[in-house]
Amino acid sequence: MATERKELSDLGEFGLIDHLAKGITTSNVSTVKGIGDDAAVVDNGEEYGLLAADMLLEGIHFDLSYAPLPHLGYKAIAVNVSDIAAMNGVPKQVTVSLGISNRFSLEAIDALYQGMNTAAKDYNLDIVGGDTTTSKSGLVISISILGTVAKEQVAYRKGAKVNDIICATGDLGAAYVGLQVLEREKQTFLANPQMQPKLDDYRYIVQRQLKPGARMDIIHELNTLGIVPSAMIDVSDGLASECLHLAQNSGVGVAIYEDKLPIDRQTYETAVEFNMDPITCVLNGGEDYELLFTISQAEYEKLEKHPDIHFIGYVQEQSKGNVMVTKSENVVPLQAQGWNHLP
Amino acid sequence: MATERKELSDLGEFGLIDHLAKGITTSNVSTVKGIGDDAAVVDNGEEYGLLAADMLLEGIHFDLSYAPLPHLGYKAIAVNVSDIAAMNGVPKQVTVSLGISNRFSLEAIDALYQGMNTAAKDYNLDIVGGDTTTSKSGLVISISILGTVAKEQVAYRKGAKVNDIICATGDLGAAYVGLQVLEREKQTFLANPQMQPKLDDYRYIVQRQLKPGARMDIIHELNTLGIVPSAMIDVSDGLASECLHLAQNSGVGVAIYEDKLPIDRQTYETAVEFNMDPITCVLNGGEDYELLFTISQAEYEKLEKHPDIHFIGYVQEQSKGNVMVTKSENVVPLQAQGWNHLP
Numbered sequence: 061m062a063t064e065r066k067e068l069s070d071l072g073e074f075g076l077i078d079h080l081a082k083g084i085t086t087s088n089v090s091t092v093k094g095i096g097d098d099a100a101v102v103d104n105g106e107e108y109g110l111l112a113a114d115m116l117l118e119g120i121h122f123d124l125s126y127a128p129l130p131h132l133g134y135k136a137i138a139v140n141v142s143d144i145a146a147m148n149g150v151p152k153q154v155t156v157s158l159g160i161s162n163r164f165s166l167e168a169i170d171a172l173y174q175g176m177n178t179a180a181k182d183y184n185l186d187i188v189g190g191d192t193t194t195s196k197s198g199l200v201i202s203i204s205i206l207g208t209v210a211k212e213q214v215a216y217r218k219g220a221k222v223n224d225i226i227c228a229t230g231d232l233g234a235a236y237v238g239l240q241v242l243e244r245e246k247q248t249f250l251a252n253p254q255m256q257p258k259l260d261d262y263r264y265i266v267q268r269q270l271k272p273g274a275r276m277d278i279i280h281e282l283n284t285l286g287i288v289p290s291a292m293i294d295v296s297d298g299l300a301s302e303c304l305h306l307a308q309n310s311g312v313g314v315a316i317y318e319d320k321l322p323i324d325r326q327t328y329e330t331a332v333e334f335n336m337d338p339i340t341c342v343l344n345g346g347e348d349y350e351l352l353f354t355i356s357q358a359e360y361e362k363l364e365k366h367p368d369i370h371f372i373g374y375v376q377e378q379s380k381g382n383v384m385v386t387k388s389e390n391v392v393p394l395q396a397q398g399w400n401h402l403p
Numbered sequence: 404m405a406t407e408r409k410e411l412s413d414l415g416e417f418g419l420i421d422h423l424a425k426g427i428t429t430s431n432v433s434t435v436k437g438i439g440d441d442a443a444v445v446d447n448g449e450e451y452g453l454l455a456a457d458m459l460l461e462g463i464h465f466d467l468s469y470a471p472l473p474h475l476g477y478k479a480i481a482v483n484v485s486d487i488a489a490m491n492g493v494p495k496q497v498t499v500s501l502g503i504s505n506r507f508s509l510e511a512i513d514a515l516y517q518g519m520n521t522a523a524k525d526y527n528l529d530i531v532g533g534d535t536t537t538s539k540s541g542l543v544i545s546i547s548i549l550g551t552v553a554k555e556q557v558a559y560r561k562g563a564k565v566n567d568i569i570c571a572t573g574d575l576g577a578a579y580v581g582l583q584v585l586e587r588e589k590q591t592f593l594a595n596p597q598m599q600p601k602l603d604d605y606r607y608i609v610q611r612q613l614k615p616g617a618r619m620d621i622i623h624e625l626n627t628l629g630i631v632p633s634a635m636i637d638v639s640d641g642l643a644s645e646c647l648h649l650a651q652n653s654g655v656g657v658a659i660y661e662d663k664l665p666i667d668r669q670t671y672e673t674a675v676e677f678n679m680d681p682i683t684c685v686l687n688g689g690e691d692y693e694l695l696f697t698i699s700q701a702e703y704e705k706l707e708k709h710p711d712i713h714f715i716g717y718v719q720e721q722s723k724g725n726v727m728v729t730k731s732e733n734v735v736p737l738q739a740q741g742w743n744h745l746p
Contacts, residue, residue, distance in 0.1 A: 197540030
């Protein structure tokens with residue numbers, strides 16, 4: 061007579077979200093886009109409002125043994141800003157809800173807020189409220205963000221068209237490789253507390269893990285150039301996973317080129333040092349918070365010489381699938397491993 | 404050489420919020436009201452947007468040994484709706500961020516969402532996004548809510564004027580006394596697992612604790628009657644605490660009458676059974692999610708016969724302080740104990 065218990069781990073994070081989304085309908089006329097993009101879109105009359113939320117939990121998303129609190133505060137805001145950027149919008153306000161255990165002193169909370177205030181300044185947004193409570197376990201940081209975008213400029217995950225060019229900003233894989241360095245140094249320290257962590261040679265990738273930025277600079281530049289991406293997403297779960305999201309939502313296929321993928325030298329060399337394939341780090345390492353977007357071929361000229369935008373592939377018919385063309389000119393299926401923040 | 408560590412418990416929740424708010428400035432022109440009210444107010448052009456967030460943590464805000472998951476889901480939405488109601492606004496969209504431990508099955512998450520979806524229907528709002536992640540410890544439910552209000556109808560905590568009438572909806576203290584019943588039955592069960600909880604005689608107050616509603620009905624009625632409260636707040640921390648918030652924000656004093664305070668018979672009798680003073684439960688018991696607001700005397704007539712709005716006192720000069728007039732006509736200072744969700 062026992063009913064079968066369905067485990068969350070069998071579903072995975074995306075599976076669970078899909079499952080829950082099925083039971084949810086939207087009824088408000090002001091709801092333009094609900095679950096299923098980087099941010100929800102609401103109609104404010106003159107423009108669209110954008111609403112997103114991201115939660116960071118101690119022991120899952122960060123480890124206080126190596127994440128300095130000001131960096132953590134900065135990152136908590138930046139990852140939310142990145143969701144607004146991914147809609148081609150501008151962040152305006154955030155709420156900050158904190159669950160704090162009694163291990164924390166006032167100075168620790170001040171340090172966390174120092175980073176949040178710096179991020180608020182960098183991204184020209186206001187901290188306007190939230191909630192502060194005791195946590196019986198670890199630190200909980202839950203942020204919601206409100207942004208705006210002109211109605212004709214919103215960029216969804218859907219909208220990529222066949223022959224569009226796929227663009228990625230910055231470089232990829234650094235945050236993931238930086239995390240490996242931090243984990244190694246932590247283990248070294250735990251084995252011998254006299255050892256000081258050796259992070260000097262890894263400064264860039266460690267910074268990319270601990271204090272990532274959101275690419276609002278790119279959003280403002282695209283706006284200045286009069287370019288509205290046909291589709292956009294931020295790279296939080298890994299390039300491959302995000303490419304597949306764009307493809308699925310747009311009803312198209314994607315082809316990317318291994319030799320076009322942007323990777324920093326430090327990322328590459330450290331990946332090799334750790335016996336990891338650098339390209340796997342680029343494809344499946346998460347938390348880069350770069351932007352992945354598509355533009356029409358007509359707009360290519362405007363971005364051609366941009367030093368920080370890379371043309372990594374093109375959009376193709378859905379029937380041709382999602383592939384990567386390797387350096388040796390093999391065509392391999394693009395598969396997502398990405399992160400899975402579920403038990 | 405040791406620097407002194409400041410403990411959060413010395414500050415309390417409101418002290419910490421005040422401390423953090425001091426370090427925060429707002430710079431966006433669209434930010435009309437930041438930290439310090441039930442919701443933040445942003446200028447959407449045609450109307451005001453309202454943004455609030457509330458987080459519920461297992462072991463702090465709820466106990467899964469007696470909180471049914473559908474009720475918990477409902478409550479998580481309702482307490483956020485109450486923040487929008489307290490600004491005289493209408494809720495439109497929410498984001499739901501969940502931290503889930505691997506003790507949870509898919510069926511458990513479905514039960515939680517069933518309650519959320521029911522609340523979404525009851526309050527005519529849309530669940531538009533959020534975040535789903537593993538939690539290493541307890542269940543984390545973090546909600547943010549977006550609402551709207553006509554610019555000329557927003558109600559802040561400030562704005563109460565001398566001689567205004569203080570109104571409270573529904574009845575107070577029930578949720579707190581209901582919690583005492585649930586705690587007692589839990590202890591009885593732990594002492595003897597053969598014992599079934601006896602909740603039949605306490606149905607109303609237990610329901611008020613487990614599945615409170617937000618008073619959107621009152622907001623719609625006030626709107627229909629053309630009444631904009633001069634000041635408003637929701638009763639989440641206890642009546643006394645909320646009265647003091649209104650007084651402090653409005654730069655006035657308040658006088659309330661013990662014999663006017665609304666208390667349900669079941670609340671009263673159960674408080675007595677527990678050897679608690681019923682009036683203390685009304686003043687300092689939290690989580691009622693009723694509305695406390697002030698109106699001008701000119702508007703009294705419109706509400707005079709409302710069965711669920713109680714006129715509990717009046718606004719006086721700040722110099723006269725904040726007082727309660729007891730049944731024996733003593734004038735005693737109004738003091739807040741309220742809740743303190745800090746270690």
